[in-house]
Amino acid sequence: MRSTAHQRDDPATWDVARPERASRVAGVTMAGFGVRNLAALRMVPHPALTMILEFGAGQPIVDDAAGREQRGSLVTGLGFGFAGAVRARGDNVVCVQVRLSPPIARAVLGASPADLQGAAVPLEELWGREATRIREQLSEISSWQERFALTDAFLARRGEEGPAVDPEVAWVWDRIVVGRGLVRVDSLAAELGWSRKRLWSRFRSQIGLQPKLAAKLVRFDQAVHRLVAGEGAAQVAADSGYADQSHLHRDVAAFTGVTPTTVASEPWLTVDDTAWPATRDTRAR
Template sequence: MRTFVHGAAVWDVARPRRPSRVAGVTMAGFRVRDLDALRMVPHPAVTLLLEFGAGSPVLDSAAGRQQRGSLVAGPGLGSGGALRARGENVECVQVRLSPVIAGAVLGASPADLDGAVVPLGDLWGREAARIRERLSDVSSWQERFALIDALLARRYEEGPPVDPEVAWAWRRVVGSRGLARVDGLAAEVGWSRKRLWSRFRSQLGLPPKRAVRLVRFDHAAHRLVAGDGAARVAADAGYADQSHLHRDVMAFTGATPATVAAEPFLAVDDIAWPGRGTLANEPARK
């Protein structure tokens, strides 16, 4: 376990010693004594938050709605700066699922989430409560990671895969860091544009153009956190100019690039998600 300090924020961060048995799954464990209004920055993965212990994280939406307990959200969690997390004595495991495998693991398409945050119990019923109890009962982070990994592997094996063409198109978007030409994806897989757009949206939870923007934003945001200037990031990440980058960052986070560069939610990635989670661990084509 390592300690992450960012301004007044102090988090204990744990990582699995072994990669998941399911390609497209990454995990990190967090223990935070005082989590104060943390902006949730969108990421191109389905997010699964499994909480346990005495405390409980709370997600506050811009509309005033609160969510507590274990949660699941589709790609782009927190778009527009709509979500902030807080809580005391928070202990949780955050799982990032590639959209390619998320439907099988969750038992529901990411499209069914429709960009919302959903209580895990709504998808898994009583199993969600049993997972919380088992995570509380074990004494180490590595045991928790192993427990979750076994659960996810079982659910993945039992769930239906996405179309190989859809999986290939997603990996093409990710591999290009959001620079792939969307109009060319259908031709590359030999499908009509209408068919690919429909299957991509229904199976992965977002349309191809949104996927390209989200992956490109994620790459640009991490470059900003690393200290690269906005003009250079805009040029390297494929934005038309710095103003274009500014508009995209504002659209995804509700904040300026300078503010996003200081966000602890992104800064902790170097410890919790080396290689930035699912973007470095995409499942191979079946």
């Protein structure tokens, strides 16, 4: 467990734990968090679905753009937090956070990512009593590695039983991620021998975003983490396929609601190198 302070004005100490072993489920990564005072943390869109399995004394609270409030264990749709309009808060929050690559999410959740419509959904709505059961089991375990093992076994079982995405759709997602978002989607459709309309329809219904927007999200994620690492915006823009620095600025503002300079110190992003080292490859491997 590593403790790191990530908020400047109102410091919140994040206790972060990482699994010692990779998940048995391709496309699943996990981290453990303990946060005593989580105050209005801006959620930044990520090219994976985010699942929160909470089991502490307090509950995480997510306030979305429509003014809705979700408490407790939940899962968010792909790209959740667009425009920086979503905040997470809570006291004494302890949870396992899971990132699900979109091609595996359908099987694990038992529902298409498209059904989440970019929202935060209580896990009870998807899993019923199972969501309560795993929370209770996690609360009875004192070791983070045992918690990760329990969660991994649970997700593996669901992944084996759930519906798979079309292999062609998984292949397109893989190509988008490998290409860091710098791909021509029409060319991918041609490689498959599919029409543009067919690819758009299948991808949207099974992944949750149109392929072009998915590529923009992957490119944004790669670029914004380079900004967090301290690289200059001009160089990041040039290397990431943006037309110029202004183009990067517009994309960052669209996804986060803030400038590249501000986003470089966002706690939601700066904790990543501690919680998810070298795991920004969101492919279904």
